[in-house]
Amino acid sequence: MKRGRDESDEPEIIQNGESRANAVSEHPRKIQAADEDDSDLDEPVQPLRRASQVRKGHECPYLDTVSRQNLDFDFEKCCSVSLSPVNVYACLVCGKYFQGRGQQTHAFTHALETGHHMFMKLSDGRVYCLPEGYEVDDRSLDAIRYVLNPTFTPEKIAALDTDARWVRSLDGSEYMPGLVGLNNMKANDYVNVIVQALLRVLPLRNFFLLPENYASCRSQLVQRFGELLRKTCNPRNFKGQVSPHEFMQAVMTASAKKFTIEKQSDPVDFLSWFLNMLHADLTGGKRKKPSIISRCFQGELEITVEAGTGKAAAPNAQGEVRDVVERVPFLMLALDLPPAPLYKDALEKNIIPQVPIFELLRKFDGVRIHDDIKAGRRRYRLTRLPNYLVLHMKRFTKNNFFWEKNPTIVNFPVRNLELRDIVPVPTGKTGEPEASKYDLVCNIVHDGKAGEGTYVAHVHRKAEDAWYEVDDLRVTDILSQMVVLSETYMQVYELKQLSAKPR
Secondary structure (H helix, E strand, O other): OOOOOOOOOOOOOOOOOOHHHHHHHHHHHHHHHHHHOOOOOOOOOOOOOHHHHHHHHHOOOOOHOOHHOOOOOOOOOOOOOOOOOOOEEEEEEOEEEEOOOOOHHHEEEEEHHHHHOOOEOHHHHHHHHOOEEEEEEHHHHHHHHHOOOOOOHHHHHHHHHOOOOOOEEEOOOEOOOOEEEOOOOOOHHHHHHHHHHHOOOOOHHHHHHHHHHOOOOOHHHHHHHHHHHHHHHOOOOOOEEEEEHHHHHHHHHHHHOOOOOOOOOOOHHHHHHHHHHHHHHHOOOOOOOOOOOHHHHHEEEEEEEOOOOHHHHOOOOOOOOOOOEEEEEOOOOOEEOOOOHHHHHHHHOOOOEEEEHHHHHHHHHHHHOEOOOOOOOEEEEEEOOOOOOEEEOOOEEEEEEEEOOOOOEOOOOOOOEEEHHHOOOOOOOOOOOOOOOEEEEEEEEEOOOOOOEEEEEEHHHHHHHHEEEEEEEEEEEOOOOHHHOOOEEEEEEEEEHHHHHOO
């Protein structure tokens, strides 16, 4: 596994011919290795290099040596010898990455040593034959270019939610575009389940499937996330799974290694950080500016702190002690589980309590008081509902010695969660209550003990109205009745009115 490096693919360019000649004479190896593949900038210095020459596929005797089953474009685009991300080519025979294509470059040497002749430039998909140095133009290479950089049209995106067909990969395995397994390189299952959840948020998915929507954003986190979603939705993949390696490299860099491949983390913490980072990168750091993140997930909560407690403990400017009321935006809501019982029942078996999600949501009815020593006595009320409601069950608590997991089973519906029946909902311009009925689209489960175990995602596929369990690379169908029996940890609900609208 390659460690994270500078992602820049800009070669060093010398502006004038005189300084270039001096540089070549002083550092011939450096110049040839770094930028000799840019045929429109280089003059042919060796008779073997004829980069301007283009041959059709039937004119190239090595085209049939291309081996698609060896190609994998999910990993970091770095030379396997120098680890440089500059001018990287993929050998289309063995799948390894090498730098440059001129003489004294690693790709040129690999061609001479192994007899592998076909190389694709990863930055633009052009294919060259080495050591001869000519470019190859053939329609059979278009399928490889598409896997390297999948592209979508609005029509293809719409078909993802209506076409229930499975697709067959090169090895004969079948997969569903938009619902493929993600490789767990060591302990990144907490990221995999979040990616699976965000793929069910259709406006967000559709936004990132079209790179022109964020072409002006230079954030590697944004660009790599878009690439990952395009690969998961690609109906022409060579294999039935995707590795989020490049995306994880961007995550580790952006989070200063708070979230890594090697160490397990909490998907709730990761989702909170990730959504805030995407919003900041897409808006240029202007938090109040709308983005696809705020349009999908942001709601508003009214918090009332009772007089004499917390923020309302001190008198105001008029010397009065009053309630303090403030409205704050939110991206997810935390639900408090009842304490787990400490004793066993008459049959000496552990008692696993159950609680309906309706009872947990009454936390936001604007009446129930939540007492906290530092924050004071508070009441919560929803003043704006999001299009996608993210709920988090607070299962884990830490005492002085270790983490504890609350095993309480939460009973919830997979369809028609009507908030109006539980809490007061905001009213629209006409005075009528706003739409408040939600359908579950993703359910994230923690399996195992606190501090251990793994995360699994239950996702709903709209094309066939079916549920699937995704455990890293393993994708299996599951009954909706089994979804509600799990130890749910996080849920994503879609507003019913939104799902009825065409996208």
